[in-house]
Amino acid sequence: xxxxxxxxxxxxxxxLLALRLAERGHRITLxxxxxxxxxxxxxxxxxxxxxxxxxxxxxxxxxxxxKRALDISIPxxxxxxxxxxxxxxxxxxxxxxxxxxxxxxxxxGLNALLLDAAxxxxxxxxxxxxxxxxxxxxxxxxxxxxxxxxxxIDLSGxxxxxxxxxxxxxxxxxxxxxxxxxxxxxxxWLDHGYKELEIPAGPGGTWSIxxxxxxxxxRHSFMVIALPNLDGSFTVTLFLxxxxxxxxxxLNQKEEVLDFFQTQFPELVQLMPNLVDxxxxxxxxxxxxxxxxxxxxxxxxxxGDAAHAVVPFYGQGMNCAMEDVRxxxxxxxxxxxxxxxxxxxxxxxxxxxxxxxxxxxxxxxxEMRDHVDNPNFIAKRQIEMQLEKNYPDYASKYNLVxxxxxxxxxxxxxxxxxxxxxxxxxxxxNDTRNLTAADLDKIYSExx
Amino acid sequence: xxxxxxxxxxxxxxxLLALRLAERGHRITLxxxxxxxxxxxxxxxxxxxxxxxxxxxxxxxxxxxxKRALDISIPxxxxxxxxxxxxxxxxxxxxxxxxxxxxxxxxxGLNALLLDAAxxxxxxxxxxxxxxxxxxxxxxxxxxxxxxxxxxIDLSGxxxxxxxxxxxxxxxxxxxxxxxxxxxxxxxWLDHGYKELEIPAGPGGTWSIxxxxxxxxxRHSFMVIALPNLDGSFTVTLFLxxxxxxxxxxLNQKEEVLDFFQTQFPELVQLMPNLVDxxxxxxxxxxxxxxxxxxxxxxxxxxGDAAHAVVPFYGQGMNCAMEDVRxxxxxxxxxxxxxxxxxxxxxxxxxxxxxxxxxxxxxxxxEMRDHVDNPNFIAKRQIEMQLEKNYPDYASKYNLVxxxxxxxxxxxxxxxxxxxxxxxxxxxxNDTRNLTAADLDKIYSExx
Numbered sequence: 001x002x003x004x005x006x007x008x009x010x011x012x013x014x015x016l017l018a019l020r021l022a023e024r025g026h027r028i029t030l031x032x033x034x035x036x037x038x039x040x041x042x043x044x045x046x047x048x049x050x051x052x053x054x055x056x057x058x059x060x061x062x063x064x065x066x067k068r069a070l071d072i073s074i075p076x077x078x079x080x081x082x083x084x085x086x087x088x089x090x091x092x093x094x095x096x097x098x099x100x101x102x103x104x105x106x107x108x109g110l111n112a113l114l115l116d117a118a119x120x121x122x123x124x125x126x127x128x129x130x131x132x133x134x135x136x137x138x139x140x141x142x143x144x145x146x147x148x149x150x151x152x153i154d155l156s157g158x159x160x161x162x163x164x165x166x167x168x169x170x171x172x173x174x175x176x177x178x179x180x181x182x183x184x185x186x187x188x189w190l191d192h193g194y195k196e197l198e199i200p201a202g203p204g205g206t207w208s209i210x211x212x213x214x215x216x217x218x219r220h221s222f223m224v225i226a227l228p229n230l231d232g233s234f235t236v237t238l239f240l241x242x243x244x245x246x247x248x249x250x251l252n253q254k255e256e257v258l259d260f261f262q263t264q265f266p267e268l269v270q271l272m273p274n275l276v277d278x279x280x281x282x283x284x285x286x287x288x289x290x291x292x293x294x295x296x297x298x299x300x301x302x303x304g305d306a307a308h309a310v311v312p313f314y315g316q317g318m319n320c321a322m323e324d325v326r327x328x329x330x331x332x333x334x335x336x337x338x339x340x341x342x343x344x345x346x347x348x349x350x351x352x353x354x355x356x357x358x359x360x361x362x363x364x365x366x367e368m369r370d371h372v373d374n375p376n377f378i379a380k381r382q383i384e385m386q387l388e389k390n391y392p393d394y395a396s397k398y399n400l401v402x403x404x405x406x407x408x409x410x411x412x413x414x415x416x417x418x419x420x421x422x423x424x425x426x427x428x429x430n431d432t433r434n435l436t437a438a439d440l441d442k443i444y445s446e447x448x
Numbered sequence: 449x450x451x452x453x454x455x456x457x458x459x460x461x462x463x464l465l466a467l468r469l470a471e472r473g474h475r476i477t478l479x480x481x482x483x484x485x486x487x488x489x490x491x492x493x494x495x496x497x498x499x500x501x502x503x504x505x506x507x508x509x510x511x512x513x514x515k516r517a518l519d520i521s522i523p524x525x526x527x528x529x530x531x532x533x534x535x536x537x538x539x540x541x542x543x544x545x546x547x548x549x550x551x552x553x554x555x556x557g558l559n560a561l562l563l564d565a566a567x568x569x570x571x572x573x574x575x576x577x578x579x580x581x582x583x584x585x586x587x588x589x590x591x592x593x594x595x596x597x598x599x600x601i602d603l604s605g606x607x608x609x610x611x612x613x614x615x616x617x618x619x620x621x622x623x624x625x626x627x628x629x630x631x632x633x634x635x636x637w638l639d640h641g642y643k644e645l646e647i648p649a650g651p652g653g654t655w656s657i658x659x660x661x662x663x664x665x666x667r668h669s670f671m672v673i674a675l676p677n678l679d680g681s682f683t684v685t686l687f688l689x690x691x692x693x694x695x696x697x698x699l700n701q702k703e704e705v706l707d708f709f710q711t712q713f714p715e716l717v718q719l720m721p722n723l724v725d726x727x728x729x730x731x732x733x734x735x736x737x738x739x740x741x742x743x744x745x746x747x748x749x750x751x752g753d754a755a756h757a758v759v760p761f762y763g764q765g766m767n768c769a770m771e772d773v774r775x776x777x778x779x780x781x782x783x784x785x786x787x788x789x790x791x792x793x794x795x796x797x798x799x800x801x802x803x804x805x806x807x808x809x810x811x812x813x814x815e816m817r818d819h820v821d822n823p824n825f826i827a828k829r830q831i832e833m834q835l836e837k838n839y840p841d842y843a844s845k846y847n848l849v850x851x852x853x854x855x856x857x858x859x860x861x862x863x864x865x866x867x868x869x870x871x872x873x874x875x876x877x878n879d880t881r882n883l884t885a886a887d888l889d890k891i892y893s894e895x896x
Contacts, residue, residue, distance in 0.1 A: 182690075182734050186634030242630075286630050 001337045002026055004157040006142060008132055008170050009033075012107070013304030013321035014163030015114035019063045020325055022123035024332065029155060030118065031130040033147070033164070038112045048196070049227045049235045051076065051214065051315030052103040052110070058405045059322035062329060068113055073103035074228045080213035081372050086267045091213060092372065092381050095396075096388030100403045102214070102315060104227040135160065135173030137181075137300035142170075159339050160300040163321075166290055168306035174292070185292040190311060192222070192365070193248055193284045194239050199271045201232025208271055209234070216368060217265055222246065223369035224265055236272065239287075239369065248284050287311045289358050293351060296343035303328065308354035313364040314401060316357050316409075323405070324350065349408075356409040360401060360416075379427040380420070383443065386435065391444050419447050449785045450474055451606040454590060456580055456618050457481075460555070461752030461769035462611030463562035467511045468773055470571035472780065477603060478566065479578040481595070481612070486560050496644070497675045497683045499524065499662065499763030500551040500558070506853045507770035510777060516561055521551035522676045528661035529820050534715045539661060540820065540829050543844075544836030548851045550662070550763065552675040583608065583621030585629075585748035590618075607787050608748040611769075614738055616754035622740070633740040638759060640670070640813070641696055641732045642687050647719045649680025656719055657682070664820060665713055670694065671817035672713055684720065687735075687817065696732050735759045737806050741799060744791035751776065756802035761812040762849060764805050764857075771853070772798065797856075804857040808849060808864075827875040828868070831891065834883065839892050867895050 002025045007014050010032035018028045034040075052073055060066040078093035078101070094101055118124045129147040136142070140160035144153040162170025174183045202208040207228055209215060215226040215234070222241065226234040241247040246264075251257050257279045261269050269275060290309035295302045304321035327350050331342040371377040384396040397416025400407055426432070426443065435443075450473045455462050458480035466476045482488075500521055508514040526541035526549070542549055566572045577595040584590070588608035592601040610618025622631045650656040655676055657663060663674040663682070669689065674682040689695040694712075699705050705727045709717050717723060738757040743750045752769035776794050783789040819825040832844040845864025848855055855863075874880070874891065883891075 180734075182637035182736070184634075184636050186632075186636075188632050188634075189630035286628075288630070 003159050003337075003339065005029070005159045005161060006031065006140065006155055006157040007161045007163055008135070008142065009162065009164030009168075009304070009306065010111075010115065010118075010126060010128070011163065011165060011304070012111055012114065012318055013324060014161075015111065015118050016059060016063065016322055017161065017163060017303065017325045017328070018118050018124050018126075019065075019114065019121065020329055022118075022121045023063065024329075024337070026123065026159075028124045029157065030124055030126045031132070031142070031144070031155075032126070032128045033131050033169075034128065035147075036115070036128045037108060038115060048108060049104055049106050049229060050110075050318050051227065052105045053315065053319050053402045055316070055323040055326075055402075055405045056319035059319075059326045062326055063117070065113060065117060069105065069110060070103065072109045072113070072230065073105040074230065075101050075212050076104050076214045076227070077101045077212050078214070079368075079372060080210055080215045082215060082217045082267060083373065084217075084219070084264065084266075090373075090378075091210075092378070093385060095399055095403065096385035096390075097392075100388075100399065102402060104214070104229070106229065107318075109230075132164070132169035135162065135170040135300070137170065137173040137177070137297050140299040158299065162300070162302045162306045163304045164306050166288065166305045166309035168302065170300070171292065171302055171306050173300070174294075174302070181294065181297065183292065183294070186290070188289045190287045190362070190365070191241055191243070192239055193242050193286050194237050195248070195279060195284050196282055197236040197238065197272060197275060197278045199226060199234040199236055199268075200273070205232040207232050207234070216372060217268065218369050218372050219264055220370045222264075224268060225368070236268070239365070242284070251279070254280060289362065291355060291358060293347070295347050295351070298340040298343075301328075301343050301346070308358060310354075310358045310361045311365065312361070313368055314357065314361040316361060316401065320354060320357050320409070324354075353409040356413040357401070360409065360413055376424055376427045379432045380423045383423060383427070383432060383435065383440075386440055387444055387447070390437075390440060391448075394444060394448065422447060451785075451787065453477070453607045453609060454479065454588065454603055454605040455609045455611055456583070456590065457610065457612030457616075457752070457754065458559075458563065458566075458574060458576070459611065459613060459752070460559055460562065460766055461772060462609075463559065463566050464507060464511065464770055465609065465611060465751065465773045465776070466566050466572050466574075467513075467562065467569060468777055470566075470569045471511065472777075472785070474571065474607075476572045477605065478572055478574045479580070479590070479592070479603075480574065480576045481579050481617075482576065483595075484563070484576045485556060486563060496556060497552055497554050497677060498558070498766050499675065500553045501763065501767050501850045503764070503771040503774075503850075503853045504767035507767075507774045510774055511565070513561060513565060517553065517558060518551065520557045520561070520678065521553045522678065523549050523660050524552050524662045524675070525549045525660050526662070527816075527820060528658055528663045530663060530665045530715060531821065532665075532667070532712065532714075538826075539658075540826070541833060543847055543851065544833030544838075545840075548836075548847065550850060552662070552677070554677065555766075557678075580612070580617035583610065583618040583748070585618065585621040585625070585745050588747040606747065610748070610750045610754045611752045612754050614736065614753040614757035616750065618748070619740065619750055619754050621748070622742075622750070629742065629745065631740065631742070634738070636737045638735040638810070638813070639689055639691070640687055641690050641734050642685050643696070643727060643732050644730055645684040645686065645720060645723060645726045647674060647682040647684055647716075648721070653680040655680050655682070664816060665716065666817050666820050667712055668818045670712075672716060673816070684716070687813070690732070699727070702728060737810065739803060739806060741795070743795050743799070746788040746791075749776075749791050749794070756806060758802075758806045758809045759813065760809070761816055762805065762809040764809060764849065768802060768805050768857070772802075801857040804861040805849070808857065808861055824872060824875045827880045828871045831871060831875070831880060831883065831888075834888055835892055835895070838885075838888060839896075842892060842896065870895060 005026050005028050007018050007030045010030050018030045022028050057066050060069050078091045081090045130144050131147050132144045134143040141156040162168050211228050217224040224238050226236045243249045254276050257276050295307045303324045310317050328346050331346040335341040387394040400412035453474050453476050455466050455478045458478050466478045470476050505514050508517050526539045529538045578592050579595050580590050580592045582591045589604040610616050659676050665672040672686050674684045691697045702724050705724050743755045751772045758765050779790040779794040835842040848860035
């Protein structure tokens, strides 16, 4: 029962999907709008590193690439919080258990790893530089153009899958038959945008600040984060209101940019010699959430960001998109390669979970920029770490989302919120500095 | 300060807007995709009559056409509820005050009235059969095609306003610059669709059922409604789940249609000799809500269904779209014809109200099909009528929405919900059959 499958979008989700479906015996045509990213220069200012965690790793494990992905990753053991005057730097571990942490990985490096594997697979034909003009989602057909030419492409398969990201062209095919398929769709943008900057490598490729952490400079209504790269540099991102005080609208002149960083992030001015030039050169990006339904017809499916783009604040966009492949794989098992039935079950299982991570990601922006240096929040995290250390079956909200790939995002959200509410209330009412084993037992039994 | 204004969409909102802006001294180019509706045959199965009420009338009054609209309308004093066996027919008046009722009007007739007026205005140039291919919402430019030809149209003005309905082409211009303008957008479809049918006129152009009412055959999970036309016919609409028991999916054969109506609406089988043929011939329509934001750039604005399409169950879609014109008119007064400032204030004032009517319209579907024959609901309506009769400043939720054009939909929703909750609770706990003047006084003082 081998099918001809057209996959639009050779990013992380699409290439992983191509590999897995090829292993299942299907013949894959993998189309990508960009030229081969392994050949070109990186585009400055686009998200260039990501936090890989257990859901993404479980999906990579499906195709035997987990170890090779870890080989190009840098462990981040927790959030390193930087105060405004640089006097306090505090590591908040991601878990109370030593084997639970996340990985900084280059989007480009991981994509190249996947594309190399796909290029070697006999069942996969990759075509770069193909722009989709029209997707016929009722009949698994796409019409497009070879980029930079007038050469027309017209392909039809048994199955069409759109993994072409938040601005999906395949999704346009669903929008266009809107009143017929009754395609529910929403896109919501944050009032905050982002700007990507860089802390260059120190002498001899060393890391100028702690290598094994995700650094945060929380400033309540805005923040900077930094993730380590293999070459000693850090990718730095400023998240800030488009229009505000402060806001990107007030940072138009070099002097304004320098003044803002000197006031709010003096430590970073020292670490980033190209700060002002990078700031002026790099685009200001917008952050949006996409939700839609249905994701499928009998022959076409949307996956990854094309179906459910999220804001980046839970570090789950890529992990969720790769987990999509693992869940679809299970659905194909369940329905003996009957695509239409598998798509139906896939959406039933998956939609509530991608809705949940979308909401969690928006919530987490407030947590990262505003709560991580709040005493109650820190007290809560300390109790959670003690619980995780002493009770193997306890997991905080962050832990459930990040390290528990057998628990769906929706359940993680529900349990996590209940735990957070109880613990924040407890921390507000009790002195939590010297908890005894009996205190912890009592908290544990309340929470579980 | 006369501006060149391009208005896309010569439906009820766009033509009324053209007339009002022309009266303000602007020069209007009014573009319409369809051919002149005054020349062609009506399209069967599209919504062909509407409930005109005070918000729409207030907007028509702006351009002096209120009386002429009323001349082609039929008053509907209340909802006439038809039970399944035809034994009970009960009129639930829309208000306890005799001068508060709604009007059945033909969409085509009202549009023709407006187009005739626009055609006579020296400041308005109407062009039919123009399909918009691209709207440049930053610069008030549209590119299009003369329908049925390859003749290209390229127009630019000082201001561009999209009144081109729920499937707006101008709105596409906002979608296309999505990450730049950060255009929030959502479309949500109901699981129920509709089919338009007809009760033909009786002998000599008489009405076969009560003329001055909006008829409802409520059947809990579905319903039929009928609105009177001037020629003695009624426009009949079945609202039913697409997939359900019953559902449109089960009504594919003529025998199935007849059997369904004979079981559920025997009275209508008698009244509609062409029932089965009409059912098979007419399309099944979908019902959707569109919400978006921002509605404007400095030079372009979305109005009416293009900005906020609603489902039809509050009879407010047209009234709301025409009220848009009245509110924009006030904003142009306020800002001395400064369009950009007027657009900004318009959205600030208007968005919460159009969001509210969208939500009220979805809620009202449940009320119309399921609650209107519920004893508690009927008891509540009877108290509300007594309150409206005896206390000139009392208004039910329906009354606030329909007859109080000085109160925004958002306030109407909030007050209306609070009143409904209190009254339904009261009716559940008390025998309301013989309320005294003192009882009413007490209820009134609780509610106000």
